[in-house]
Amino acid sequence: MKTLMLASLLLLAGCATTGGADAPPVDVRGAEVAERTMDNGDMVQEYRVSGQLRMVKVTPSRGAPYYLYDRNGDGRMDNDKDSVSPVYWKLYSW
Known part of the structure; x- marks a missing residue:
């Protein structure tokens, strides 16, 4: 009985943590996606909304x-104070 209750609680907890985790922080609905493969095998996907670059996904070969x-929609990737674009990794997903 305890095992069944624990299993159902774990299932519910897993379902509660999966919502909205894959949504990017910028609106890329209806974006045109251009894919290209670099010489080293990396794949680059550019997401453009109304011709303006909004997001880039880089998938390294390894x-x-x-x-x-x-x-902020100014057409340039966001920079920190040292003019270096911050890079975001997806650390955890179900």
């Missing part, structure tokens, strides 16, 4: 994909 975003 390693986890990472993302670059344009959060």
